[in-house]
Amino acid sequence: MTLPPVxxxxxxxxxxxxxxxxxLEDGNVITAHCPNTGRMTTCAEPGWRVALSDSANPKRKYRFTWELVxxxxxxxxxxxxxxxxIAFEAVSNNLIPGLSGYAEVLREQTxxxxxxxxLLKNGDDLCYVEVKNVTLLAYDGCYAFPDAVTERGTKHLNELIKVVKAGHRAAMLYVIPRSDGSGFRSAHEIDPQYADALEAATAxxxxxxxxxxxxxxxxxYLSEPVV
Incomplete structure (x- = not known):
């Protein structure tokens, strides 16, 4: 996907x-909206360079949005x-082999x-997909999720198990928008309940x-799978 100007x-x-x-580069100090509910460990150190998008909306309390670091x-x-x-874009364009070939790709389905x-659909053939943004680089150099305890994330995993039991496909898609690590795992040291739920879901x-x-x-844009 193309980002707005930053x-x-x-x-x-x-x-x-x-x-x-x-x-900012001109020396002015502004307060920007941070669209991230996690701890942002390993991606929010003071002194790091950031990129902000501009809403250009004078009625918005915080005009700028923090996009990148x-x-x-x-x-x-x-x-x-x-x-x-970017997940919607990739799946719609059949760029993820394991999630390709569906006639319809719908967003925000219950x-x-x-x-x-x-929700990916071919008639009655359904596949529910939950997308997670992975920004944590763990102590062992692996990308890991979550970076904070997430009861909502655990609930999603338990619901995906019900999707499978109902006879449909279910998938987690972890999007990793950084390139300085290797491998992916659950952050069991942060949220052991989520880690257990992910293990149960895959089983x-x-x-x-x-x-x-x-x-x-x-x-x-999505570039390659993590193995």
Whole structure:
């Protein structure tokens, strides 16, 4: 996907989960919206370069949105909403072999008590897909999810097990918008309940797809699977 035009600055601090103070290249300091509910461990260090999109909306309280951060090695997308967008784009264009060949790709569809990011359809042949944005680089150099305890994420896994039991396909798609690690795993040291739920889900037939995303200040797209 093509990103909106961005401006650059230096991160001063991220606080109250949804706010970040940034010094722009012209020296002005602004407060930007931070569209990420996680801890943002390994992707929110003061002094790192950031890229912000501009809503150009004078009525919006925080005009700028924090999109990317550069840690000295690579760009990292911290806007979690972008993962859903690039996943939809990739699946719609049959770019993920394990999730290709469907006539319809629908967004935000409900099954049971959960709403899933994607529903792939060929008539009565259904595949529910939940998308997660992975920004954590764990101590062992692996990409890991989650970076904070997520009861909602565990609920999604349990609902995906029900999808499989109902006779449909179910899949987790982990989008990894950074390139300085290797391998993917659950962050059991952060949320053991989620790790157990993921293990139970895979044992029940829920598929797991983890893909690297190429990130630049101009575009983000899925590039290759993580093995």
């Amino acid at each position: 401006i650059f600055g230096t991160l001063i601090k991220r606080y109250k989960r949804f706010l970040a103070d940034v010094e 550069h840690n000295g090695d690579c760009w990292i997308c911290v806007n979690t909403g972008r993962a859903n967008q 099954f049971g008590n959960s709403r899933f990011d994607l 029940s037939g829920v598929e797991v797809h983890a893909w690297l995303a190429e990130v630049t200040p101009k575009e983000i």
